[in-house]
Amino acid sequence: xxxxxxxxxxxxxxxxxxLDDDQLLHVSLGPQHPSTHGVFRMNVVLDGETVVSxxxxxxxxxxxxxxxxxxSTYLSSMPFTDRLDYICPLTNNWAYAHAVEKLAGIEVPxxxxxxxxxxxxxxxxxxxxxxxxxxxxxxxxxxxxxMYAFRExxxxxxxxxxxxxxxxxxxxxxxxxxxxDLPDGWADRAKKYLATFPAFLDELEKFLIGNEILLARTxxxxxxxxxxxxxxGITGPMLxxxxxxxxxxxxxxxxxxxxxxxxIPIGEKGDCYDRFMIRFLEMRESLAILNQALDQLPAxxxxxxxxxxxxxxxxxxxxxxxxxxxxxxLGFHLISDGTFTPYRYxxxxxxxxxxxxxxDMCLGLDLADxxxxxxxxxxxxxxVDR
Amino acid sequence: MAATESTTPAxxxxxxxxxxxxxxxxxxxxxxxxxxxxxxxxxxxxxxxxQYPEERVxxxxxxxxxxxxxxxxxxxxxGLRCTACSICEKECPPQCIYIVMDRDENGKALKRPxxxxxxxxxxxxxxxxxxxxxxxxxxxxxEYEIATGDRFGSLVFHKERLARxxxxxxxxxPAQAAEVAARRxxxxxxxxxxxxxxxxxxxxxxxxxxxxxxExxxxxxxGDAPxxxxx
Numbered sequence: 001x002x003x004x005x006x007x008x009x010x011x012x013x014x015x016x017x018x019l020d021d022d023q024l025l026h027v028s029l030g031p032q033h034p035s036t037h038g039v040f041r042m043n044v045v046l047d048g049e050t051v052v053s054x055x056x057x058x059x060x061x062x063x064x065x066x067x068x069x070x071x072s073t074y075l076s077s078m079p080f081t082d083r084l085d086y087i088c089p090l091t092n093n094w095a096y097a098h099a100v101e102k103l104a105g106i107e108v109p110x111x112x113x114x115x116x117x118x119x120x121x122x123x124x125x126x127x128x129x130x131x132x133x134x135x136x137x138x139x140x141x142x143x144x145x146x147m148y149a150f151r152e153x154x155x156x157x158x159x160x161x162x163x164x165x166x167x168x169x170x171x172x173x174x175x176x177x178x179x180x181d182l183p184d185g186w187a188d189r190a191k192k193y194l195a196t197f198p199a200f201l202d203e204l205e206k207f208l209i210g211n212e213i214l215l216a217r218t219x220x221x222x223x224x225x226x227x228x229x230x231x232x233g234i235t236g237p238m239l240x241x242x243x244x245x246x247x248x249x250x251x252x253x254x255x256x257x258x259x260x261x262x263x264i265p266i267g268e269k270g271d272c273y274d275r276f277m278i279r280f281l282e283m284r285e286s287l288a289i290l291n292q293a294l295d296q297l298p299a300x301x302x303x304x305x306x307x308x309x310x311x312x313x314x315x316x317x318x319x320x321x322x323x324x325x326x327x328x329x330l331g332f333h334l335i336s337d338g339t340f341t342p343y344r345y346x347x348x349x350x351x352x353x354x355x356x357x358x359x360d361m362c363l364g365l366d367l368a369d370x371x372x373x374x375x376x377x378x379x380x381x382x383x384v385d386r
Numbered sequence: 387m388a389a390t391e392s393t394t395p396a397x398x399x400x401x402x403x404x405x406x407x408x409x410x411x412x413x414x415x416x417x418x419x420x421x422x423x424x425x426x427x428x429x430x431x432x433x434x435x436x437q438y439p440e441e442r443v444x445x446x447x448x449x450x451x452x453x454x455x456x457x458x459x460x461x462x463x464x465g466l467r468c469t470a471c472s473i474c475e476k477e478c479p480p481q482c483i484y485i486v487m488d489r490d491e492n493g494k495a496l497k498r499p500x501x502x503x504x505x506x507x508x509x510x511x512x513x514x515x516x517x518x519x520x521x522x523x524x525x526x527x528x529e530y531e532i533a534t535g536d537r538f539g540s541l542v543f544h545k546e547r548l549a550r551x552x553x554x555x556x557x558x559x560p561a562q563a564a565e566v567a568a569r570r571x572x573x574x575x576x577x578x579x580x581x582x583x584x585x586x587x588x589x590x591x592x593x594x595x596x597x598x599x600x601e602x603x604x605x606x607x608x609g610d611a612p613x614x615x616x617x
Contacts, residue, residue: 211412
């Protein structure tokens, strides 16, 4: 018989003796959709209702994406990037294509750049409307808000289906452009749809923003100083909600973003309410970009005529390129040894890095606020676990 | 925070003043839900649910599902355009295509697939196989009602199941099929023209050769002919 001592594990180096108090309650929150954002678990230690310690546990959705990419051709990794942040596949496609284009020095025709901006900003609309719905779900208002948001999302997905052939797994960007041109009448339909979007935003704002329960639940919850967020590498709406106007579209313009007139919304306090509001304001700015892009859309090639689809080979070298995804800075770091496959393939996922400060935001708050704060970070586990 | 340097005037959230009358925000929200509920009875754009098996929405002409193999003519066994070059097999991201080249008894490649299997339980509908195919052979299908109870047997599509006529393709994606047909026709004409030119050239060469031979023979005959003055 095996003695008990032989099967007991050594104490974890991270173990905190202060947490061994009998009065504290250890709760394993998850891994089945603690707030419907995916398979994510948190080991929470509670003193009554108050959070004393919080350790995120993830990896349930790990798919070995980076290692698989090192063994497959450059093009073969493109459909896998759809599955990173499955709410917004087109920005993932763009970030990867952008990195490979930087690595191989490929030029992108003007029309393709416009198509990319249009799809990326539509993706931002999808992400932020869905965020509003899920965030209300985290608060307990499961249903109406999410259904209204998904109704609009569905109409944008119809546009995507006509353009890319799939509602979500678009696999649309290519190194040097896009896979296909806009179908006939697509731009007009997009314009027609976007003309109805401000009315939806007004309705959603009227529906949610003045709500006393929302204000009471979100204001002054989960705020961190801007310096902490910057030091933690936080990007995207979370950082901007704290008053730091850092947006890659302005700070390091990629593509053709320097041609459009738009503003960067910033918040004041960086609490959950500001994070919620900042997304509404960003949707308005995205609409401005979309209207400009659709008006200016030039004729021309949708892919560089010399772009290689079969047997693409990148020259030896290293490149990092990032774009402002709906959730933050989404970057791809590629190292090539001059063969058909990348030597190293690394993703900088915004929601993974935004999640690193979760414990700092939650300490001292109630358990119910933890779910809310996790929702306000806007994570997608496909991207966190990769 | 160097990032703040390159920014424009920022938009900040509007002040929320609904606190003055407690409950007003809630009531406003409820008005929105009520309006939505009422509109769902008479506004066409709010009636978003389609009663699926009875009603169907037309699928987008760009919609893609699983791949199929195109064949020319009537017989899928002989008309397959696929040459078993294995480019799609190599580029397939989840590696769900399996191809074996057909060979004759001497081991010579017959440029047609003996086995062409696609495991659709692995296929992720990305369409890269259709994109990289240089022989206009593989396209994405739009068929979606393909659920089956046989998990292992019927989820591997063999080439007989994958074969679809070019008419099917033309019906499914008219624009793409028309473009491909026009290109193939032009290529075939070019090829035929090139072959004809080659044949004509070969014939001309042959004639020239024959003529030269005749002339040489004639010259030789003339040289041998009696009465020629010696050099």
